[in-house]
Amino acid sequence: MSTSSVVVAARREQTDRGAAKGHRMVRCWKRSDTRLEEEQCTDGSPVASPWSHFSHKAFWVSLSALLLLVIVALGLTGHLGLSRPHSQIVRIAAPDQHGALINQTAVVDLQNDLVTFSVTSPANRTSTVLFDVKHGLICYKPADQDSCFLRTMEKSDYDGVNSLLRKSAHEQSLFQLSGNETQRQMEFLGVLASSQVDVTSLEEPLQALCQDGSVHWTQRADGPGKQRLVYFCIDICFPSNICVSVCFYYLPE
Structure with missing residues (x-):
């Protein structure tokens, strides 16, 4: 018996306000004789690369560390200035x-x-x-x-x-x-x-x-x-x- 692939589309459009470019994710299901399998499909929109998420996270971590170092340096400078006798x-x-x-x-x-x-x-x-x-x-x-x-x-x-x-x-x-x-x-x-x-x-x-x-x-x-x-x-x-x-x-x- 031949297996026919019937795509049952359960398409839900999710409008994410946090997404900058308005990407839409489409979930597709593949039906076989034995089980219902999920596969990834797109509607033509570009797929975000994992490296872009990594670069974005690394930028914010570096910025936070830099701000922390600046705050510590200013605190030490102020402490030394106050402790210096007039x-x-x-x-x-x-x-x-x-x-x-x-x-x-x-x-x-x-x-x-x-x-x-x-x-x-x-x-x-x-x-x-x-x-x-x-x-x-x-x-x-x-x-x-x-x-x-x-x-x-x-x-x-x-x-x-x-x-x-x-x-x-x-x-x-x-x-x-x-x-x-x-x-x-x-x-x-x-x-x-x-x-x-x-x-x-x-x-x-x-x-x-x-x-x-x-x-x-x-x-x-x-x-x-x-x-x-x-x-x-x-x-x-x-x-x-x-x-x-x-x-x-x-x-x-």
């Missing part, structure tokens, strides 16, 4: 005019252009001098006083502070100045008692230093004169072998 402690050792060693420490904040000196006198009293390079101000807070004294920075002040900023950028933390090579200067600042400053109008570093006391402007002067008395002096030394003794007195009202 301030550096620098110690400057220099003898005063009588040969006694000046105990002086400077905290250098390179990010905010701030240098804060802590100067301890032989009587173990510590005064604070803050150089705000960004705003061009110097703030003096003498030991055992609640008042702060302001003045604007001049060229010599910028030169001294910049020498410290440049050298501390190379992570040098100790400067030993020689007594024979150190140049000494003396400056007199007159306190303008009538020009008191509102602390809240100052920038944050100055507010933190002077929040518990009054703030007064000062101006450079030739000297107090015989009728005026010098109330206090602060010695500051820079790595450029220059030490400045800043002395204050009150101007007449």
Whole structure:
């Protein structure tokens, strides 16, 4: 008995919205005397190659791995940037005019252009001098006083502070100045008692230093004169072998 192939078409058209080219798959069945067999047939549409599926999958896997590496690299860079200290402690050792060693420490904040000196006198009293390079101000807070004294920075002040900023950028933390090579200067600042400053109008570093006391402007002067008395002096030394003794007195009202 001859076997005749009868194709019973059970054609179902499936419209796949995810397919880009609108391929249609047709399922065909071949009937024999003993069993019903399924065979693949097409309606003329191209058949997708297995290599195209592999290339598509490999592309997305590679892209995901690349994005993961970028995220990890950015995370490590941010962590290292945050963990890097913004301030550096620098110690400057220099003898005063009588040969006694000046105990002086400077905290250098390179990010905010701030240098804060802590100067301890032989009587173990510590005064604070803050150089705000960004705003061009110097703030003096003498030991055992609640008042702060302001003045604007001049060229010599910028030169001294910049020498410290440049050298501390190379992570040098100790400067030993020689007594024979150190140049000494003396400056007199007159306190303008009538020009008191509102602390809240100052920038944050100055507010933190002077929040518990009054703030007064000062101006450079030739000297107090015989009728005026010098109330206090602060010695500051820079790595450029220059030490400045800043002395204050009150101007007449």
